[in-house]
Amino acid sequence: MKKIILLGYMGCGKSTIAQNLSKTTNIPFLDLDNCIEKKANLSIKEIFEQYGEIYFRKLEHEMFVELLQSSENSIIGLGGGTPCYANNHELLKRDDVISVYLKASIDTLYNRLVYNKSKRPLIANMDEEEMREFIAKHLFDRSFYYNHAKHKVSVDDKTVEETVQDILEILA
Numbered sequence: 001m002k003k004i005i006l007l008g009y010m011g012c013g014k015s016t017i018a019q020n021l022s023k024t025t026n027i028p029f030l031d032l033d034n035c036i037e038k039k040a041n042l043s044i045k046e047i048f049e050q051y052g053e054i055y056f057r058k059l060e061h062e063m064f065v066e067l068l069q070s071s072e073n074s075i076i077g078l079g080g081g082t083p084c085y086a087n088n089h090e091l092l093k094r095d096d097v098i099s100v101y102l103k104a105s106i107d108t109l110y111n112r113l114v115y116n117k118s119k120r121p122l123i124a125n126m127d128e129e130e131m132r133e134f135i136a137k138h139l140f141d142r143s144f145y146y147n148h149a150k151h152k153v154s155v156d157d158k159t160v161e162e163t164v165q166d167i168l169e170i171l172a
């Protein structure tokens with residue numbers, strides 16, 4: 001069974017695009033962050049605060065493997081850091097996986113995240129200047145892992161519908 005996996009930096013649109021792609025294709029959508037929250041019965045923010053990031057990364061890896069094991073077709077929106085820990089990037093190459101990196105520029109990410117950071121523990125307490133610096137460096141470090149995706153779609157200056165269309169072309 002095929003898994004369509006969307007990955008990329010926080011705010012690139014994984015959850016939004018995955019939800020819309022699911023409506024268009026009728027393939028069920030699973031958001032990895034939401035699945036972790038449901039299983040732990042805690043928000044991502046609470047898991048970071050109460051147990052720390054390393055524990056979160058362990059839960060994230062376990063949930064990713066669990067979702068890949070299911071026999072259903074599905075669209076999976078990963079967390080922003082998922083490919084960058086626990087060798088998760090190797091899983092993007094599996095034969096039953098269609099992995100798509102939603103590539104966004106620093107400006108796009110900054111503009112989307114600046115007013116919407118409270119639920120994202122890695123940036124929640126940063127001021128605007130700090131946040132731009134952080135995104136630039138972090139994206140540079142993470143690109144190595146994101147580039148293990150089989151496909152890449154640029155999301156800058158595109159509507160949700162345009163990005164969904166780009167992904168449908170990959171799937172065709």
Ligand SMILES: Nc1ncnc2c1ncn2[C@@H]1O[C@H](COP(=O)(O)OP(=O)(O)OP(=O)(O)O)[C@@H](O)[C@H]1O
Nearest residue numbers: 009010011012013014015016079080112158159160
């Ligand atoms: N063209 C667009 N495509 C996708 N998202 C957009 C677009 N324009 C604005 N947004 C907004 O960008 C924000 C970030 O999107 P979303 O939460 O889907 O990102 P994410 O990649 O799932 O982030 P995270 O890794 O933190 O879960 C949302 O508020 C969404 O509405």
Ligand SMILES: O=C(O)C1=C[C@@H](O)[C@@H](O)[C@H](O)C1
Nearest residue numbers: 010033044079080081120121
């Ligand atoms: O980029 C990251 O490392 C994260 C992104 C979010 O999706 C969550 O998975 C969490 O806030 C960590």
Ligand SMILES: [Mg+2]
Nearest residue numbers: 014015033077
């Ligand atoms: Mg998301």
